Amino acid sequence: MDVEILARIQFAFTIAFHYIYPPLSIGLGLLMVVFESLYIKTKNKQYEVLTKFWTKIFALTFGIGVATGIVMEFEFGTNWATYSRYVGDIFGSALAAEGIFAFALESGFLGVLLFGWNRVKPWVHLLSTIGVFFGSMFSAVWIVVANSWQQTPTGYKIVGEGMQARAEVTNFWEMVFNPSSVDRIIHVWQGAFLAGAFLILSVHAYYILKNRHVEISKKAFRITLVVATVFALSQLISGHSSAEVVAEHQPAKLAALEGHFEKSAPADMYLLGWVNKDQQKVYGLKIPGGLSFLLHQDFNKPVTGLNAFDKKDRPSAVNAIFQFYHIMVAIGIFLIALTLFACYLWWKKKLFDKRWLLWVFALAVILPQIANQVGWYAAEMGRQPWVVYGLLRTSDALSKSVEANQVLFSLILFMVIYTLLLFLFLYLLTKKIKHGPDDEHLEDLRPHQHEIADVIIRNK
Template sequence: MDVEILARIQFAFTIAFHYIYPPLSIGIGLIMVLTEGLYLKTGNKEYEILTRFWIKIFALTFGIGVATGIIMEFEFGTNWAVYSRYVGDIFGSALAAEGLFAFGLESTFLGVLLFGWNRVKPWVHFVSTVGVFLGSMFSAVWIVVANSWQQTPAGFHIVGEGLMARAEVTDFWAMVFNPSSVDRIIHTWQGAILAGAFLVLSVHAYYIRKGRYIQISKKAFKIALVVATIFSLGQLVSGHSSADGVAVNQPAKLAAMEGHFEKSAPADLYLLGWVDKDKQKVTGIGIPGGLSFLVHQDFKAPITGLNSFPVEDRPSQVNAVFQFYHIMVAIGMALIGLSLFACFMWWRGKLFETKWLLWIFSFAVILPQIANQVGWFAAEMGRQPWVVYGLLRTNKAFSQEVTSSHILFSLILFLVVYSILFVLFIYMVNKKIKHGPYEEAEKTVNFTTV
């Protein structure tokens, strides 16, 4: 393999692994805010126990998320030197803001969150919980802002030429509120909250199925189900808005997402299918003119197709973009259906007696994670061949001195180290789950668990 492909594979692997954890932190953080808020309001100790339990799992996800995130910043310098120089001013502003306003907020309150029980007043601890949650949210903001600028650059000018060219900020707020940032921030937040909510649903569905910690798990399950239902429905709105933005700002990406090749013709909306790039044909099940209707509210409105762009300016892996995008949409709809059906069973008073539904929730934890991953794959692969859309090509952005053997060696090393980290993470989380939510509470209070 050549340097570009290996560098892209390595970065894709490291960022995909990293992106398992920050969404969990955001989602678990919201659940902790809700459970501790209910504890302060009602005085019910079970809500305090839930908060203490999920703080432990939050700490694990936060720690490994920080460790794996740092690696990517080094990769910018080692494998993507030209890219780093080009976007340094842009990323420097965004990542400095993340460090000052997001990571600083999160880390400042984390100590109180972990060790402040019985040392500070309850409302102070609650404020710390809110601070940690907001810090994780703000951290996502600045990372998505930086990435969105690559998708839809704004508020800059180019200084220098050739390999020494770089983008320099001329309007900080135009850079922050570039055409795609708000839609993508909201969509990312919602996906992250779903990841955390479905982890909570999974763990407490498991407890209920096994006849352990039933009463406290019912409380946690209901809280997480409300969160999952609200934010799964919200994904419809933010996803549609984001797609509208792609239609305006990145028409080649939109065309790849639906396998639309004709230069200017009504475009179908596929439920599933397979793209044959050579024959420029999609075989699958679709709604004729469906994409045209979603974008223009007219089934016969033309959509710009891939043939409107030179071959070198369009995504090369059209079928991959198509598949990743449709997997994301399919999972999103499945999460909506699952959440709404569970709410219906709750309303009927049969939620916790429906064992097969609890079994599904026990394993549904993987679905938001897959949706988050493939959504990012679709977004990043759909932007190709540009690393900065319309300005810097990916094949011009990697380090000129690095060799394929260097990248291959570090990629193998990352595979080994990250595999060990993942196994340790699963082991530690599983250990916490087996110990159960009453582990800390048993030191001071005796509770029944059924």
């Protein structure tokens, strides 16, 4: 492999591994705020127990997320020096904003969140929980802003010529609110909320199946199901809005997402399929003119296809982009169906009567994570061959002195270290879940209090 492919694989591997954890932190943060708010409002100790339990798991995901995210900043300098010089002002502004407005807020309140129980007033602790949650959300904002600028660059000017050219910020807020940033931020948030919600649903479904912490788990499951249903449905809105932005600003990417080759013709929407790039055909199940209708509300409206662009200016891995995109969509539809069906059973007062459904929820924890990953793959691969769309090619963004063997060696080391970190995370996560909420004995006794009382009276 040449150095470009290896560098791309290395960055994709490190960012994919890192991206397991921030969505979990954001999603868990939201539910921690909900649980603790309910505790302060109702004084029900079970909500306090839930908050404390999930705070421990939040701390674990936060720590691993920080450790795995630092590496990528070094990769910008070692493997992508030309890119770093070209977008330094843009990316630097966003990363600085993340440090000031997001990471400082999150880490500043984290100490109170973790160690402030019984040391500060309940409302102060809730404020710290909200601060950590907002910090995690703001962190996502600035990272997505930086990435979105690469997709739809605005608010800049080019200084210098040739390989010494670089982009300078001319309007900070125009750079922040570039055409794709708001839709993509909302979509990323929603994916993160689903990742955290389905982790909680999975764990408490498992407890109910194993007849442990049943009462508290049913409370947590119902609350989290509402959150999961809301954001599963709202993903449709933000996803459609993002597709409209892609159609306007990155038509080659949109064509790759749906395997649309003709220069200008009505475009079908595929539910599933396989792209044969050589034959320029897609074999699969489709809705004729479906993409045209989604974009223009007209089944016969033409959509720009891949053949409208020079081969050097359009994505090459069309089938991979197509598959990643459709996996994301399929998972999204499944999560909508799953949560709505569970809500229907809740309405019928049969939510916890279906053991098979609880097993589905217990295993579905992986689905939002897969959807988040493949969604990013589709977005980033669809931008190729540009690292900054229409301005800087990926092949030109590499460091000129780095060699393939150096990238390969560091990639192998990263794989070893990250694999160990993954096993450590799974071990600690499993250990905390097996231990469960700290009120285990109280929870097990509560349903049988009247029986215990009868025994005491009889003995007397």
